[in-house]
Amino acid sequence: MRRQEILQNIQIENNMDLVKARQAVRIIALDLDYGIVNQTKLVTAVSELTRNVLMYAGKGEITIELIETDTKKGLRITVTDKGPGIPDVDLAITDGFSTGKGLGKGLSGTKKLMDDFSIQTEVGKGTEVVIIKWMDSNK
């Protein structure tokens, strides 16, 4: 990683923070000259993750960072909470849309929209999801 810079931190506490998070990401992505499709994918992914935090942990935090390697530049967004954690995270990610509501939809959907997706969770302790979307991404 050649460079990483925190652009914004957002506390998630209530329903309106969902909108706040989306708008913040939209503005940052627009400012960085992301294409409209990638902007939308970013905002959608953040919306999914933020909602998960609200629904299962009640509150949490989003950190938006600008990252740069030798060859590419992008955004890394970390969503953390101290909630109940996800017991069967592998299942949750792959379960996807076929099984109806729940965490699965948000997580598997987010994974499809992003270039990089990683999740760390411990039952009783909390969850951290890190997503990366590079500029010029074709995904």
Next chain:
Amino acid sequence: MSQKIPIIKIKEDLIVSFLSDVDDIAALKLQSGLLQRIHDGKITGVLLDLTVLDMVDSFLGRLISDIARSSAIMDVKTVVTGIQPAVAITLVELGLELEGTVPALNVEDGIELLNELKKSKYDLEI
């Protein structure tokens, strides 16, 4: 403060113009408001205009499908209009099809489509 999404009635149709940023509570209020009004009056069509929405995630996508399915039970047709290209691409990527709705390009086309749909006796699969 959560904003209220306006519902307009034109003849037998309810037209909903989504605002640019819909929080979950506003969306849920809209859903119950719509279904209440369908239940109350003589409504045969619902048009959901998403032109101003720059994002539709899984919650909103499911909500729209739910509105369409609940409406169908009451013999009401649902049309969605104005989905932006970037939003369409994201929805497809997420695997959200907005089932139960029939899409149209804009509100004008949408109303025309509603009339077409109402004319047919059987459910039109387009």
Next chain:
Amino acid sequence: MENVLSSIHDILFVISFDHEILFANEQASINFETDLIGKTCYEVLLNKDQPCEICAIAEFNAKDVSRFRFEKEIFLPSVNRECYFDVGSVMIEEFKGVKAIVEVLRDVTTHRKQEREIELLLSSLKDILFVISFDHEILFANDEAVKNFETDLIGKTCYKVLLKKDQPCEICAIVEFKSKGVCDFRFEKEIILPSVKRKCYFDVGSAIIEEYKGVKAIVEVLRDITERKMQERTILQLSTPIIKIWDNILAVPLIGILDSKRATLVTETLLEAIVKTGSKIAIIDVTGITVIDTQVANHLIKTLSAVRLLGAKSIVTGIRPEIAQTLVDLGVSLGDIVSSSQLSGGLNYAFKMLGYTISNKE
């Protein structure tokens, strides 16, 4: 010991710390064609009245080491020309009663001459070329490199000069060679060239050379592909033409290979065109697509779904039997897609959908 030293092929001297030649072997005598014992080393070897710039004795005095190796250019009377030597010196505690050094001069003239020739050849290359040691030190840079980086390059660290960083690049040929044991490596790199003050793209080829100036090194050739990259972008845009063939009807003839990048561009452009023109029908012609694999088919299906969400209908034309098979294998129910083998059939269908009839003027 003197007998042993005498028989060595290389030129050998034993020199006191006062620079007095205490011993010279046969090779030395033959090549310097003069009396050597008792004379000052720098006087005999280099015709100077003071110690050489790189002097082993000075090194030993100053740095408390006991071995030192360096290169020296010396005029040999025996062949009447300048020769290059790889010099190794070692301190010896006592020789004829005094502290002294042994200096062994190995003739590397031919070797150096080859290196020189190669350097000249490489200098004339249009591409930027570097020879870099495994410690990331730039050992050689050709004219094109010097011209473009506008700074001294030799001796500097490659990643410091080329990319202004304090650690090796993410994609580093030296790291590749060290970790994977291959001996050539090719990759692309983005570098800001001081000469044009702009980001340029390079196709980099590197190979190991076993020895250059005594160390293991790599040769890196940077070929400027900036223009090609710009052209690629333009071609990408030009190759996805969307034609409004009639009111409400758009046609997209897809040609060639549909990779991820192109497919994304086609979808986005098509959707935007539908919104802009208010078209109700999009005819996507795949006659010109050479390869339809599952990835391409998936892109196509996603595009069709997106077009549907916009409220328009898709007609896919030019489906060859093989493509139809792939789509079936993927579980795509062809009933959802209106398709036709020919573009004209698609157009016909589109007119019907819109309620037009075509008739000849009588």
